[in-house]
Amino acid sequence: MNETLTETPVRAGNLAVVATPPPPATEERKGLTKKEIAADHPTWCPGCGDFSVLALYFKLIEKRKMWHEKITTIAGIGCSSRFPYFVQAHGAHYIHGRALPFASGISLSRPDLHVFVFGGDGDAFSIGGNHFTHTARKNIKLTYIVMDNWVYGLTKKQTSPTSPLGFKSKTDQWGAVDYPINPIKQAIAAGATFVARTTSTNPNHVLAMMEAAMDHDGFGFVECLSECVEFYEGAFDAANPRKGGMFNEVPKNHDVSDELEAYKLAGADFPGYFGIFYKNNKATKNAKEAEIQRGMMEKVKGLKDWQILQKNFDRMK
Numbered sequence: 001m002n003e004t005l006t007e008t009p010v011r012a013g014n015l016a017v018v019a020t021p022p023p024p025a026t027e028e029r030k031g032l033t034k035k036e037i038a039a040d041h042p043t044w045c046p047g048c049g050d051f052s053v054l055a056l057y058f059k060l061i062e063k064r065k066m067w068h069e070k071i072t073t074i075a076g077i078g079c080s081s082r083f084p085y086f087v088q089a090h091g092a093h094y095i096h097g098r099a100l101p102f103a104s105g106i107s108l109s110r111p112d113l114h115v116f117v118f119g120g121d122g123d124a125f126s127i128g129g130n131h132f133t134h135t136a137r138k139n140i141k142l143t144y145i146v147m148d149n150w151v152y153g154l155t156k157k158q159t160s161p162t163s164p165l166g167f168k169s170k171t172d173q174w175g176a177v178d179y180p181i182n183p184i185k186q187a188i189a190a191g192a193t194f195v196a197r198t199t200s201t202n203p204n205h206v207l208a209m210m211e212a213a214m215d216h217d218g219f220g221f222v223e224c225l226s227e228c229v230e231f232y233e234g235a236f237d238a239a240n241p242r243k244g245g246m247f248n249e250v251p252k253n254h255d256v257s258d259e260l261e262a263y264k265l266a267g268a269d270f271p272g273y274f275g276i277f278y279k280n281n282k283a284t285k286n287a288k289e290a291e292i293q294r295g296m297m298e299k300v301k302g303l304k305d306w307q308i309l310q311k312n313f314d315r316m317k
């Protein structure tokens with residue numbers, strides 16, 4: 001795009017990032033439409049909860065008038081992690097459990113992008129558990145939607161870290177004996193600055209949570225219950241009013257800045273609450289690194305790249 005070539009590159013890490021200017025006032029540039037951004041037909045089983053999350057991501061992109069060069073869609077491995085295949089945009093279906101470090105690199109080096117990460121409970125809390133903790137504590141600016149189905153779907157029914165006690169699977173034929181984790185408590189304890197919960201059977205709520213997470217300047221985490229109709233049918237009926245369950249929103253008077261209260265709310269028995277549990281506006285790693293870079297650039301002002309490099313090697317002598 002010619003308009004970007006004339007822009008002054010913004011330094012981010014060791015990459016020169018070209019900030020895309022807004023279109024001139026006379027030129028009306030439309031946001032992407034669902035038709036434009038829908039790629040392959042999703043290969044999920046008919047009735048899988050993940051369809052709803054994908055449809056709402058398209059809706060979000062349409063509603064917020066986002067453009068290809070402003071977003072990227074990253075995932076690990078799993079049924080839910082097939083997500084980027086179905087989005088006709090930049091993105092990567094990366095290594096199992098490693099979506100967050102990959103996405104962190106993008107977020108830190110490309111501050112002009114909004115980074116969305118999608119994945120499953122196994123990807124997020126089992127093999128990727130350590131990355132979840134560290135991405136949260138670093139407060140890296142990105143939006144992480146975990147499609148929690150309480151099971152490993154892709155590999156055909158193993159116990160996941162969120163499977164409830166007694167769940168019979170290929171790895172626990174007599175019923176799961178390990179206590180499940182509580183993703184909301186885990187996120188709060190790890191230092192996540194935006195923590196919310198939703199369920200794929202309530203589309204308006206999913207969209208609202210995605211939007212709020214996206215608007216948060218920091219690590220935005222959303223646990224989205226998403227039924228695996230093949231290996232854990234009916235898991236979330238108790239959270240679905242159409243199946244006789246209850247959809248209880250986080251109480252209106254809940255103070256989202258109150259960490260302890262958020263933690264207590266997260267401890268409610270299933271189906272628990274849905275909505276924003278916790279929000280904190282502390283500085284992101286992105287902002288802190290950008291500040292360091294600004295200071296460093298000031299120190300080497302006027303020098304050519306090779307002169308800066310030479311200075312570094314001279315200093316190491």
Ligand SMILES: Cc1ncc(C[n+]2csc(CCOP(=O)(O)OP(=O)(O)O)c2C)c(N)n1
Binds near residue numbers: 122
């Ligand atoms: C390093 C590595 N270990 C194991 C696997 C096998 N594997 C692929 S997906 C998956 C679990 C996926 O579960 P989850 O993240 O909950 O996604 P779902 O399929 O339920 O959406 C496993 C164990 C793998 N691909 N790579």
Ligand code: SF4
Binds near residue numbers: 044
């Ligand atoms: S196996 Fe389960 S999670 Fe995977 S596509 Fe089918 S219903 Fe969805």
Ligand SMILES: [Mg+2]
Binds near residue numbers: 122
């Ligand atoms: Mg799963």
